[in-house]
Amino acid sequence: MKNEPWLAERTFHHSQFWDIKRLVEQKERQGLTISLCLPALNEEQTIGQEIVILKAELADRYPLLDEIAVVDSGSTDRTREVAASFGAEVYLAAEHLREEGEQRGKGENLWKALFLLQGDILVFVDADIRNIHPRFVYGLVGPLIHDPDVHYVKAFYDRPLAFSGGLRPTGGGRVTEILVRPLFSLFYPELTAILQPLSGEYAGRRSILEQIPFPVGYGVETGMIIDIYERLGLYAFAQTDLDRRIHRNQETIALGRMAFGVLRTFMARLQRRGVVEFHDPLPSLMRQFEVGESTYRQIEYNIEEVERRPMIEVDAYRQKFHPE
Numbered sequence: 001m002k003n004e005p006w007l008a009e010r011t012f013h014h015s016q017f018w019d020i021k022r023l024v025e026q027k028e029r030q031g032l033t034i035s036l037c038l039p040a041l042n043e044e045q046t047i048g049q050e051i052v053i054l055k056a057e058l059a060d061r062y063p064l065l066d067e068i069a070v071v072d073s074g075s076t077d078r079t080r081e082v083a084a085s086f087g088a089e090v091y092l093a094a095e096h097l098r099e100e101g102e103q104r105g106k107g108e109n110l111w112k113a114l115f116l117l118q119g120d121i122l123v124f125v126d127a128d129i130r131n132i133h134p135r136f137v138y139g140l141v142g143p144l145i146h147d148p149d150v151h152y153v154k155a156f157y158d159r160p161l162a163f164s165g166g167l168r169p170t171g172g173g174r175v176t177e178i179l180v181r182p183l184f185s186l187f188y189p190e191l192t193a194i195l196q197p198l199s200g201e202y203a204g205r206r207s208i209l210e211q212i213p214f215p216v217g218y219g220v221e222t223g224m225i226i227d228i229y230e231r232l233g234l235y236a237f238a239q240t241d242l243d244r245r246i247h248r249n250q251e252t253i254a255l256g257r258m259a260f261g262v263l264r265t266f267m268a269r270l271q272r273r274g275v276v277e278f279h280d281p282l283p284s285l286m287r288q289f290e291v292g293e294s295t296y297r298q299i300e301y302n303i304e305e306v307e308r309r310p311m312i313e314v315d316a317y318r319q320k321f322h323p324e
Helices: 004-009 020-030 047-061 079-085 106-116 135-146 174-187 189-193 220-232 252-273 315-321
Strands: 011-013 034-040 067-072 089-092 121-124 152-158 161-163 166-168 202-205 237-244 285-292 295-302
Touching: 004 011, 004 189, 011 135, 020 135, 034 047, 034 079, 034 106, 047 067, 047 079, 047 135, 067 079, 067 106, 079 089, 106 121, 106 220, 106 315, 121 135, 135 152, 135 202, 135 237, 152 220, 174 189, 174 252, 189 220, 202 220, 220 237, 220 252, 252 285
Parallel strands: 011 237, 034 067, 034 121, 067 089, 152 237
Antiparallel strands: 121 202, 152 202, 161 166, 285 295
């Protein structure tokens, strides 16, 4: 396979970047700044621990991170208060770029982070990780600091599933293996070498992230990978093994809605390339069922997968980051 050399050359283990002091020296020699974004919605149980651990090691002890920020979707718990109390910058997504209208979703938070944060490199880490460790950051920025030809780094890891009161040592990645990897195998075979395309942890250079659209919902990770691949090719990517990630697992019925959103994002890109043609717009209604004793209830979810235009096209962004 064409992607086997890439797999060997661009796949790392976080232990290769354990020397944080050396990373900081290389970062400063290159004049780089690095921002960490924690996109959040109702994560008061875990976000404080994440900020404490990452700030202590990667900002206070070693200045690898120039900025730690939470971009919140509108939490109804104490997520924003907890995050601020532990020293993170906190932004409510709906209060920024109001002239662009308001959307809800993780992708909206990531898109607005490009405007709100200052870094040349942006690292995105989900806010629900129960075994947070500095490797979730230095393992992702390491390849970007070491190699200027790397523009985007994905995490992969073992994701144990809560099962019968314990942890099943292998599991997770269900939507990847059932939906995304088959689609990549059919239409983007080189991308099958990205082991966990839907992982929630990744880092990228502003110079490419500002050039691509952001689906606001479930399709944001898939859309990012395809759009960067079409612009820069496979060797713009790297991936890092972070060993293990423990987080809140979703039920299968919720994963069905996620798969629907990912599929809409994928089909939009195939249509854009001229690979497929639809005579009518794709439906946005996802139908699922609840079954009880002699009752069958259909539930409809409207999953549109709205996409934000590339940030470079937004006037306020250009004035802030490209005033010339």
